[in-house]
Amino acid sequence: MERRRIISDLAKKIAEEMKDFRPLKIMHLCGTHEDTVTRYNLRSLLPKNLKLISGPGCPVCITPDIDLQKIFFLLERKNVILTTFGDMARVPFEGRSLFYYKSKGYDVRIVYSVFDALEIAKSNGKPVVHFAIGFETTMPSTALAILDGVENFYVFSAHRFFVPAMEHLLSLGDVRIDGFINPGHVSTIVGVKAYEHIKFPQVIAGFEPEDVMLALLMLVKMIKNGEVGVKNEYVRAVRYEGNVKAQKVMNEVFAREDWEWRGLGVVPNSGGAINEKFEDFDATKVFEDVFEDFVPKEDAKKRACRCGELLRGLIDPTDCPLFMKACTPKTPIGPCMVSFEGTCNIWARFGIQKF
Numbered sequence: 397m398e399r400r401r402i403i404s405d406l407a408k409k410i411a412e413e414m415k416d417f418r419p420l421k422i423m424h425l426c427g428t429h430e431d432t433v434t435r436y437n438l439r440s441l442l443p444k445n446l447k448l449i450s451g452p453g454c455p456v457c458i459t460p461d462i463d464l465q466k467i468f469f470l471l472e473r474k475n476v477i478l479t480t481f482g483d484m485a486r487v488p489f490e491g492r493s494l495f496y497y498k499s500k501g502y503d504v505r506i507v508y509s510v511f512d513a514l515e516i517a518k519s520n521g522k523p524v525v526h527f528a529i530g531f532e533t534t535m536p537s538t539a540l541a542i543l544d545g546v547e548n549f550y551v552f553s554a555h556r557f558f559v560p561a562m563e564h565l566l567s568l569g570d571v572r573i574d575g576f577i578n579p580g581h582v583s584t585i586v587g588v589k590a591y592e593h594i595k596f597p598q599v600i601a602g603f604e605p606e607d608v609m610l611a612l613l614m615l616v617k618m619i620k621n622g623e624v625g626v627k628n629e630y631v632r633a634v635r636y637e638g639n640v641k642a643q644k645v646m647n648e649v650f651a652r653e654d655w656e657w658r659g660l661g662v663v664p665n666s667g668g669a670i671n672e673k674f675e676d677f678d679a680t681k682v683f684e685d686v687f688e689d690f691v692p693k694e695d696a697k698k699r700a701c702r703c704g705e706l707l708r709g710l711i712d713p714t715d716c717p718l719f720m721k722a723c724t725p726k727t728p729i730g731p732c733m734v735s736f737e738g739t740c741n742i743w744a745r746f747g748i749q750k751f
């Protein structure tokens with residue numbers, strides 16, 4: 397009851413602030429925020445002139461097909477153990493996924509952490525390639541595993557730094573956004589200071605429904621007052637400096653490169669390439685001869701998938717004609733329906749949002 401009262405009070409305050417104000421569009425940047433928003437149907441509590449949209453906060457969703465194609469290409473040519481997380485193994489390309497390869501006898505193993513992959517390498521003579529995805533939240537673990545690496549352990553890094561994507565999104569200019577709810581998990585690592593240079597209204601939020609509603613209220617007030625910069629609603633977990641130890645290992649092992657994101661194109665300084673110093677663990681260097689023959693393709697089946705526009709905040713899942721028709725959680729076409737952090741998947745699981 398207490399929670400219901402707090403949320404209802406926050407909804408009333410948001411409505412008061414928004415009364416007679418111009419329409420606003422706020423973007424959150426984390427799949428877990430979309431889960432909270434949809435699970436608790438928070439959009440139904442917002443006034444008509446305040447729209448909350450999801451952005452590129454799902455790591456599986458923003459990983460472009462080219463990374464997946466390269467993994468398939470390597471798997472078909474080298475006798476390796478391929479490890480990755482469950483969601484990534486379900487993403488289809490031309491009707492195949494890593495689970496498909498597993499069913500055909502390839503040694504694909506689902507792990508819960510990069511350290512599971514490292515353990516497999518330590519107890520097995522075969523080369524182990526870990527397909528590593530995720531933002532600053534998971535990069536420090538991959539960095540530690542590399543620092544503790546063994547001879548037959550390699551990482552194919554699809555890691556991406558998140559903060560450059562926020563700046564890039566604003567520079568694209570095709571979606572009008574008035575404020576960001578910054579990602580809670582990423583913020584525990586990068587800290588409040590990582591966002592200070594972005595002159596745009598931002599609030600770091602936790603994952604309870606009260607957190608999201610309070611962050612929205614804070615943002616509306618910032619926008620009305622013409623304030624830019626970052627405020628921290630998630631004070632119980634996010635410090636100004638962030639996790640300095642995690643940042644140190646991450647910056648030691650990864651170098652920033654300009655890499656492609658699904659929906660956003662090439663984002664400057666966002667790619668988590670493995671530093672030259674650790675190239676003995678870098679699958680792209682160790683298997684360079686294999687990748688020399690790689691030619692990217694387009695998946696015709698995915699042409700109609702609008703996941704990219706969704707990640708850029710241009711559409712809702714229901715704007716995609718395939719949503720819950722050809723594309724469902726059991727028959728996903730794009731990664732936004734595959735991943736538990738994907739907006740299409742979340743809307744499918746919790747019901748289509750009513751505003």
Ligand code: SF4
Pocket residue numbers: 700701702703706713716717718719720723724728729730731732733734740
């Ligand atoms: S419903 Fe499926 S096809 Fe449509 S955007 Fe989402 S993932 Fe892509």
